[in-house]
Amino acid sequence: MSVRDVTRTLLGEEIEVTLVKNASLDIETEHFTAITGPSGSGKSSLLYLLGLLDRPTSGTINMLGTETTQLSENDLAQFRLEKLGFIFQFHFLLPEFTAMENVRLPMQKLGKLSVKEQTEKAVALLESVGLHDQIKKLPKQMSGGQCQRVAIARALANDPALVLADEPTGNLDTHSAATVQQILRDIAHTEGRAVVAVTHDEHFAAVADKRIHIVDGRIQGN
Amino acid sequence: MSIFFSIAVRHILSRKRQSFVSLLGIIIGVAFFLAISSLMQGSQNDFIKRLIDNSPHISVHDEYRNAKEQPVQKLYKDRVVELRSIQPLPETRGIRGYKQVVEDLKRRPGVRASATLTGQAILNYAGRDNSIVLNGMIPADMKDLTTVEENMIDGSVDDLISNRNGVIVGAELCRRLMLERGDNITLTASTGQVRTFKIVGIFRTGSLDYDDKQAFTDIKRVQAMMNKSNRANTIIIKMDDSSKAQKLADEVEAATGYKSVSWQEASEDIMSTLAIRNVIMYTVVSAVLLVAAFGIYNIIFTIIMEKQKDIAILKSMGFLAGDIQWIFIIQGCILGVAGVIFGLPLGCCLMLALEQITFEPPGVSEPIQMPIDWSAPQFFIAGAFAFFAAVLASYLPAKKGASVMPVQILRGGQ
Numbered sequence: 001m002s003v004r005d006v007t008r009t010l011l012g013e014e015i016e017v018t019l020v021k022n023a024s025l026d027i028e029t030e031h032f033t034a035i036t037g038p039s040g041s042g043k044s045s046l047l048y049l050l051g052l053l054d055r056p057t058s059g060t061i062n063m064l065g066t067e068t069t070q071l072s073e074n075d076l077a078q079f080r081l082e083k084l085g086f087i088f089q090f091h092f093l094l095p096e097f098t099a100m101e102n103v104r105l106p107m108q109k110l111g112k113l114s115v116k117e118q119t120e121k122a123v124a125l126l127e128s129v130g131l132h133d134q135i136k137k138l139p140k141q142m143s144g145g146q147c148q149r150v151a152i153a154r155a156l157a158n159d160p161a162l163v164l165a166d167e168p169t170g171n172l173d174t175h176s177a178a179t180v181q182q183i184l185r186d187i188a189h190t191e192g193r194a195v196v197a198v199t200h201d202e203h204f205a206a207v208a209d210k211r212i213h214i215v216d217g218r219i220q221g222n
Numbered sequence: 223m224s225i226f227f228s229i230a231v232r233h234i235l236s237r238k239r240q241s242f243v244s245l246l247g248i249i250i251g252v253a254f255f256l257a258i259s260s261l262m263q264g265s266q267n268d269f270i271k272r273l274i275d276n277s278p279h280i281s282v283h284d285e286y287r288n289a290k291e292q293p294v295q296k297l298y299k300d301r302v303v304e305l306r307s308i309q310p311l312p313e314t315r316g317i318r319g320y321k322q323v324v325e326d327l328k329r330r331p332g333v334r335a336s337a338t339l340t341g342q343a344i345l346n347y348a349g350r351d352n353s354i355v356l357n358g359m360i361p362a363d364m365k366d367l368t369t370v371e372e373n374m375i376d377g378s379v380d381d382l383i384s385n386r387n388g389v390i391v392g393a394e395l396c397r398r399l400m401l402e403r404g405d406n407i408t409l410t411a412s413t414g415q416v417r418t419f420k421i422v423g424i425f426r427t428g429s430l431d432y433d434d435k436q437a438f439t440d441i442k443r444v445q446a447m448m449n450k451s452n453r454a455n456t457i458i459i460k461m462d463d464s465s466k467a468q469k470l471a472d473e474v475e476a477a478t479g480y481k482s483v484s485w486q487e488a489s490e491d492i493m494s495t496l497a498i499r500n501v502i503m504y505t506v507v508s509a510v511l512l513v514a515a516f517g518i519y520n521i522i523f524t525i526i527m528e529k530q531k532d533i534a535i536l537k538s539m540g541f542l543a544g545d546i547q548w549i550f551i552i553q554g555c556i557l558g559v560a561g562v563i564f565g566l567p568l569g570c571c572l573m574l575a576l577e578q579i580t581f582e583p584p585g586v587s588e589p590i591q592m593p594i595d596w597s598a599p600q601f602f603i604a605g606a607f608a609f610f611a612a613v614l615a616s617y618l619p620a621k622k623g624a625s626v627m628p629v630q631i632l633r634g635g636q
């Protein structure tokens with residue numbers, strides 16, 4: 001996946017705000033990439049661009065051989081469904097659905113597996129993040145760390161090529177944070193996906209295969 | 223089960239109390255819509271039925287709809303002709319050759335016809351002159367084509383057949399003049415002829431004026447009294463299918479030239495009054511449902527406001543804007559369908575309760591029920607309207623929900 005000379009500006013009231021300025025970078029599979037930088041530097045903005053949730057004002061984003069800047073809103077949604085997985089600082093699980101049902105949602109939307117296969121896969125994913133005994137619980141019956149791990153399982157539901165995480169451990173205690181970090185690294189290294197995570201955690205960033213440091217919307221030279 | 227449906231259901235269940243209240247609104251709206259509209263429709267049907275049954279379906283009068291064309295006008299067809307002070311020739315009024323017209327009409331299937339001759343007469347009694355309208359008919363036809371027999375409180379039309387000097391008068395006249403069946407009355411016609419009739423029957427319709435002024439007897443008597451032998455001034459027609467009256471009236475008028483008035487034409491003013499009444503009624507009952515629809519709008523709007531994060535994550539996951547909109551429209555459908563399912567039976571209960579109410583219209587001896595129309599269209603209209611209102615009420619907020627931008631919500635965090 002390659003990003004070339006991407007700029008994103010917002011037309012605020014009177015002044016124009018530049019969130020990301022002339023960013024170019026490559027993301028490789030089996031790599032764990034960390035994005036770091038001070039607060040307000042544009043890390044989340046860059047991640048939303050990578051995740052096709054936002055469109056660049058200028059520049060190109062080529063993903064898995066597809067030029068995405070020209071795609072329609074619905075094509076982008078389909079792309080996200082099939083190829084991308086998101087994890088945010090807050091788990092954003094649907095509160096009325098159990099852990100297993102939350103993980104199943106993206107598979108149901110994609111509709112490629114039978115109901116039985118979906119359930120089996122959801123259970124397997126939950127087991128892989130160490131939640132084999134929490135399958136039937138609602139989000140409010142689980143701890144923050146457990147919810148975040150359900151969110152990771154959900155992000156992996158449709159076997160995405162790229163997993164994007166925005167401060168996935170920002171809201172967790174040290175122990176839970178370590179677990180989540182380990183899972184994310186495993187996703188990249190043993191499952192062969194590309195993982196990009198925004199983080200404030202120096203230790204986490206230190207073990208990354210690649211570090212992108214961003215200040216005032218500009219990527220700093222490596 | 224569709225994923226949209228399951229999300230929609232759980233959203234509604236997550237706000238049970240509020241959803242229930244807005245559902246209650248729809249249920250009550252449907253019930254009232256159904257009950258009121260079937261009562262109005264029922265009473266209208268009842269009214270029209272009386273209207274049709276109590277009067278001839280077509281009356282052919284001994285007059286022309288338009289003044290006769292003058293020979294000079296025929297000559298100068300494309301010119302303007304001004305004629306002043308035209309006066310018709312004095313002629314004996316009445317439908318010429320009425321027997322032939324009646325015979326021709328009777329030959330049509332499902333059509334009954336008879337001629338009547340109506341004239342004014344004075345009943346002199348105890349020094350007072352009472353004006354009376356004397357309706358002459360063939361007694362056997364009177365039974366078949368009019369409601370005189372049904373309104374009889376004493377005697378029968380059959381007595382007219384056996385007693386050729388018999389007359390049937392109204393109950394109000396009898397009350398005023400203290401007459402009874404079997405009494406003799408003397409009538410004076412405008413021609414000066416005086417005849418004595420024997421009261422063989424008394425009728426009551428409920429309309430005081432009618433019961434005071436109208437009298438029925440054999441057409442031959444009237445023809446003789448009025449010096450109009452072999453004349454009739456009205457032909458009355460009843461049909462098995464009253465809805466075809468207008469067509470037959472047009473045919474008769476074209477064939478005979480006499481003004482033929484169908485019941486539709488005669489009651490045009492009443493029909494337009496009924497139409498206005500329907501408009502008012504549907505406006506009022508729709509307003510009830512409209513208020514209920516606001517309840518649905520409110521609950522779905524609340525859910526959307528509360529579920530901004532869920533919408534954002536679903537969209538980031540790959541749900542389309544249309545999918546999100548669909549989820550909320552399904553919620554409107556669910557509330558609408560539930561409202562109809564519970565509302566129609568409640569409406570039936572209201573209709574049954576309304577049917578228990580009885581009242582006594584003037585002139586009718588036994589109390590009658592409120593007329594309720596139980597026909598399927600009433601149920602269909604109430605159900606369809608409620609469902610449509612519910613879907614529309616969800617459509618507007620659903621559009622708003624679908625337009626949520628995930629980035630804005632996700633950036634905001636919790």
Ligand SMILES: Nc1ncnc2c1ncn2[C@@H]1O[C@H](COP(=O)(O)OP(=O)(O)OP(=O)(O)O)[C@@H](O)[C@H]1O
Nearest residue numbers: 010012017019038039040041042043044045046633
């Ligand atoms: N809608 C907006 N209008 C104006 N400015 C905005 C808007 N959204 C973001 N910004 C600005 O853009 C900059 C980048 O925001 P962004 O969320 O990408 O920062 P970040 O690096 O993720 O910060 P943090 O570490 O606190 O999450 C910030 O300075 C922010 O104030």
Ligand SMILES: [Mg+2]
Nearest residue numbers: 043044045166
């Ligand atoms: Mg951020």
